[in-house]
Every structure is written in C-alpha cells, then in structure tokens.
Amino acid sequence: MRQNAVEWVVLALSIAVIVALVAALVVDAVNDEGAPPRPTIVVHEADARATEAGWLLPATIGNDGDQAAEQVTVEADAEVDGVSQTSQAEVDFLPSGASIEVAFGFTDRPDGEVTVRVIAYRLP
C-alpha cells in the first residue's frame, strides 16, 4: 500500500509538471497580441571602460514587442575628438522580453552624448 502511495505522489507531481508547462504556454499565447518587434537599447555609461582595444560602452538590447526579431543590427554614434564615429552590434535572435548584453567600441571616450538607433532587423 505504501508503494502505491509513492506512485500516486509521483504521478500527481508528473501531471502537475506537464499541466504547469501547458498552462504557461497558453498564458503566454493569450498575452501575445502579435505586436511587431520593438527593439530597445539601453547604454550603461557608468560601466564604460577604456581598454587597449579602445573605449567600450556596454549596452543592453531588449525587445518590448510581442514578436521576435532576428539579425537585429543596432548602431551607436558619437563624436570622438571632434570626429564622428559609428559602432555597430548585431544580435542573432531577439525574442520578446530578451535582454542581450553587447558593447559598442570607440577609439576613445566620446566628447558628448552617444546616440543609438536600430538599423535593421528581420522577422522570423
């Protein structure tokens, strides 16, 4: 009889795992309104650092839309010593809610503000 109880517990836990997974998938699908990808770029200037390979500016690429984007190319522009410089980063897969860490590189610390923008992405 005790063996039987253990088996019922195992079966109940198993069904709970499967049902929870199904529920999570369904809830996720219900919340998905199919909004197009909306890439976001947050630069972390406080974490920027000078290296032998240049001045590196970390940034987080996110996606506030519902749909995923692929091959997302983002660009950062800044003036360094009076000359404008451009740095690019590419993210292969950017699902909704993702946060991918990248870094933009410049030859030296930019003079003014760094502006960022999305250049292109591809829908899956």
Next chain:
Amino acid sequence: MGSATESLRDLIRAAGGGLLVGLPLLFTMEMWWHGFLLPAWKIAVLLAVAFVVVVGYTTLTGFRRDRSWTQLLVDTVQTFGIGAVIALVALVAMGRIDTSTQLRDAIGQVSLETIPVAFGVSLAGAQLAAPEEGSDAGGSPTGDRAGVGILGRLFVAAGAALLFALNVAPTQELLVIAVEADWWLMLLTMAASVLATLGIVFYADFRGGRGGPHPRGIWRSRPLEVPIGETLAAYAVSLLVAALLIWAFGWTSGMPLDINLRQVVVLGVVASIGAAAGRLLVGDR
C-alpha cells in the same frame, strides 16, 4: 584465459562503446565552445549528475550485481577515467586541444565531452557485453534478476533522456525552433511526445516493450503500472532533464522564461524518446 587478455578485451569494448555514443558530441562545435564558455561549476554539476546516473544505471541493470558499493564506485570512477582519456585523445586528434590551448579551456572541453563518452563506456559494460560463460543470462540482454521497479525504471529513463538530449542541448537549433514556432505547435509537440513514447514502449512490440493486457487488469493496477501513468511520469522526468540541460548550457541568460519553456518542450521531444529507449533497455523487469 589470462586476466590480462580479459582486461584488454574489457578496455577495447569500453573504448568502442564510448566512441559509439560519444562521437556525435565530440564532433559538435557547440560542445567545444561550451567547454570554455560555461562556468566551471556548471560543468561540475553536469558531471556530478552524470556520475549519479551511471552509478544508478549500473546498480539497476545489475551488471555484476554481486559487487559491493566500494567496487561499484571504483568501477564508476574507472568508467569516467576511461571516458576522459578517450575524450582527451579525440579532442587532441581533432586539433581542438594543442599546446596553445589554455589549461582551463582544455579541462572544460574534456570534462564536458567525458559525459557522453562515459555513458557509452558504461553502456558497453552493462549492455553490449557478451554474456559471461556459466552465467545464466538468457533472453534478456542483462540476464535474469529481480525487477528494477517502477522508480528504478524512471531513473533509467532519466539517464537515457540525459544521454539523448545532451546531443541537442548545446545546439542553436533549439533556440531557432523555440523562437519561431507557434504556441499551438508547442502544445501539439507535447501531445506527440506523449503519444510517441506511449506507442514505442507499449504498443510497438520492440524487444523490451511491454504490450499486451496487464495481468491484474487496468483498474486494479498501481498508478504507474498503467501504460499512460508510466508514460506521463516518464515524460515529466524527461521535461525536468531537458530543463536541467537548458539551464546548464546557459540558455537562461538574457532569454525570457517563455522562450526557455519552449526550449524545454522542444528538447523534451528528444529527451522523452531517449527515456523510452531507456525503458526498453531495462525491459519488463
């Protein structure tokens, strides 16, 4: 028959089994990369899980069941030792490890590749060995002995799920499918996994399969004795193994939970088929 010859034969068989199972992953780029990308402790966790699986598998399938626990542990350490040597030789032969490789990266790569190779070595010992002379190993590949029980069966299922899913867990395909598939496809995938494994173990008449009416009748059986009960439990175990691998291979960093859950479903296909194969391996004992 000299025992040296016997040991040599055992070693050759171990190497054969190790390569048979380990080769696909030895040839997988992502495995090399993860060898130096993954933090050391995650690789250690995977190795520890693999060690427990091999100990459990060897105990349950009863290869030389008469031996003591110490002997069992020594044998398992030996299994991983042989696995590590094979992995090292293979990685060196393929030019993945040379004199310019950092020691830490070499250790990471060898450790990760040791897991599938060690599974193969252990399989070679327990399943692929010809029956010993004088032993009464007859119809069943591992001979006659007391049953493994349903929980033992689930344990073997978990080990086989780990072995199979390991082949897919490090690959980018898992992410591509998870990102691009529609949600209802995910649900169909889950249903298909359950139906396919139910069919494989109970209705396909594989060797080790358990078709036919249950002796006690379906309503008087224990919950996990019923085909659908065992199948659901094995599927849940497979999903947990898939989740472990998704976590261990670093898919959780930067990716939202819903993508990881989809990856678990996709990897769960491979894991559950593996679990079914594992249950066929231990047969109806």
